[in-house]
Amino acid sequence: MNNLQQKAQQLLESGNYGLIVGYEKGTSGKARPVFIRKAEHASKLIFDESCDQNIAVYLYRQEIKHDKKKVIVANHHTLKSIVELAAENQVFDGDFMVLAFAGNGDIIELNTFEEIEKHVATLYHGLTEAEAAMMKKIEDMSLEDRWAFWENEFSKCIKCYACRASCPMCYCPTCTVEINQPQWISVPSHTLGNLEWHVMRAMHLAGRCVTCGQCGKACPLELPIQLLTYKVALDSKQFFDSVAGTSICADNALAIFKPEDHENFIR
């Protein structure tokens, strides 16, 4: 048994905790979320580079939301989402414990939002080199080429909403696409309606996207839709100095007004 499995076993045996949300080995070497309730199942837990999925989405899941004896094994994406969810009052201090990992692989117990926030401050918050290169490639395109690029991508979308379902920040019980009086976004999936959907989603995530890329990873058609929310995340940083997932009491850049804001339309 490795450190994580031992730790999980101890926590469950102690009786202080009843559920560990983490990762296990899935099909074909993929990692997947797992829910461990018994100490003897702790050996299923893994944590390695395959565990790049953001699993913060489970913290507010109806079935376990009110279970205060839960633990979540968090990678850096999940940690940032927890901070952002805390800032938006979607998760509550003391409702769960976080098991994070130090650079040397040591397990770190984080019990309060303050501890989580402090730990997250030590993490890298930018895009990876590969992601930054993709962003640059698109930003360097001419307007026509960029339009053609996205038109091609949106033509493939089947509107399965895997992007929305896997995003921890997409927690609205009724999404704008499901509001039909009026029908803001067309329901069938065609290029125009798909564009409406993804642009709307990106705008709703402005200043809230923690750039985990989970939406893109979830897409069965492999649309690089994370680039849209990355773009609004980078703009939020540039124009409002707002980086989502860094502060448990941050205000949302697009939901507040400051006298020193660049825009004057509201004055």
Place this chain on the structure above:
Amino acid sequence: METQNIYLPYIMQIEKVSEDAPFVKTFRLKFINPEDAESFSFKTGQFGEYSVAGVGESTFCIASSPTRKGYIECTFRKAGRVTTALSDLEEGNTIGFRGPYGNVFPIDEWKGKNLLFIAGGIALPPMRSVIWNCLDLRENFKDITILYGAKSVADLVYKHELREWDERPDVKLVTTVDPGGETHDWTGEVGFVPTILDKMAPKAENTIAIVCGPPIMIKYTFPILEKCGFADEMVYTTLENRMKCGFGKCGRCNVGKTYVCKDGPVFSLKQLKQMPDEY
């Protein structure tokens, strides 16, 4: 209508609009195409998909009796997108209608029996079809009793027809409103439908009970009927589930393996008890 397209509606004209209760309207609909009027037939209990082009389709029962030829009627409460759009329409407007779908009340099997209709609120429309159907074939049945309740006096639908039934010597009508829903001149009962039913203590012998209402009313009505000695196969109700197609394909309305659109919407309590709690 010569088409092989099962999704293509009949075009129907709104001949008459009546406002039955706050947010509740009844449309009398006539076929635009005389051949459609000729070939169309339905039986009591069936439903259809009513549509406003550009807005969508909505499912509700045919509220008129098949004995009344040449038109169909529907009653709906303004609630969602389509019923809101329907509400805005006037006499002379045209709408789409697909149907009829679903099974029927087995009124042929009820010959020679007493009928006890129990309805609550906006659930009178599905029952209105079968009530008129039976009244138009009055000689086929023995005693006919109607118990109808709503939240308040204003919420009682088909007020003119309630008056008509009340005046008929061959119908016993009991109306009730929830406590607090009565007006100073209200002469009916005050109390929830199950309570009034309990007070009425209907005799179960040779009697069919037909129950339509909100889930909470149904839940408390069945035990009273049981207490009065009604066997499960003597009690009927209609189920409503969300539907899109109406013919067993879109995947929404099934309760376990039972498809409300094809196997229902009319079920006996006996059938209902064999179905899982998924409605």
Place this chain on the structure above:
Amino acid sequence: MERKLLTKDSYRSLITKLIGQNYQVVAPVKKDTMIDFLKISSFDEITEDYIVTVSSAKTVAFPRNEKLFDYEKQNKKLTQQDYDFDSIPQSVLIGVRPCDAFGFHSLSSIFCWDSIDKIYTTRLERTTIIGLSCNKSDDYCFCTSTKGSPGSTAGSDILLTKMTDGNYIVEIVTEKGAKLVADFSDLFTADGGVDKESLLAKVAANFNVDDVLAKINSKFEDEAFWTEQAMRCIGCGACAYVCPTCACFDIQDESHGGKGHRVRCWESCGLSLFTLHTSGHNPRENQGQRWRQRLMHKFSYMPDRLNTIGCVGCGRCSRACPVDMNIAEHCMSIIEN
């Protein structure tokens, strides 16, 4: 079953001629990062480098959007333009894996259940399915557990099996297939008698679907079981949309001014609002109930009501799932629990 041989050059000629004769030819094509069924205009667009395509072949008969009819509103009057059945093209669908081809059987059972969905049936009638046996498989494949096999002819009009020399064994399955072979008879030569079985992928049968069918009804009321089975499920529609047998749909109107059309478009029983009533009541209000519906539909309701199994073992849903809900594992859990 009659067998022929089709050389790789003749295969190229066949496809080229079909395109030349204005057939709509749909084939697996590598587009951007993935392989999917697309309309092709040249043989060279075709790829055979796939286990299965991302989306299923069902899109040919049950596209993600189908315009059911057009309408126009002027003043108070509504006019409707019926579906133009003549607009449905004669198609040839190539590279269809046996699992996918068999999926049409399940799909047809739904679209032909008493009321015939003529739009679907016409599309399928005008499609000739050229299957392609599987010579490789992956961890997600489980067709042999659901009564299929990597070389099954069921559902195809013609089944091709690639030989080691790059040529194909041709099995003529249906009359439609025989007609296509007759139309291009000069391209097909006598069968060389190569053993087909030895060319096929080996897919281990990890369970027997009959055991799932026998057990699943007794699990209906076991709420805790379904809740636990569905804990990981995040409630998107990916599984249903890529599934060759999932037929759930929505009907929506799309308008521009007074004109528009009614559209049948894919929807999924996994989505939380799928069964929501206007009143706010939802008969399937949690993900456990929705996951149960998905499995019960495939392994109980369809066998019961339509005499067909609603799963062909292609594993697409599991590959597409963002959280690795592996349906074969869930089937085994039903058997074991």
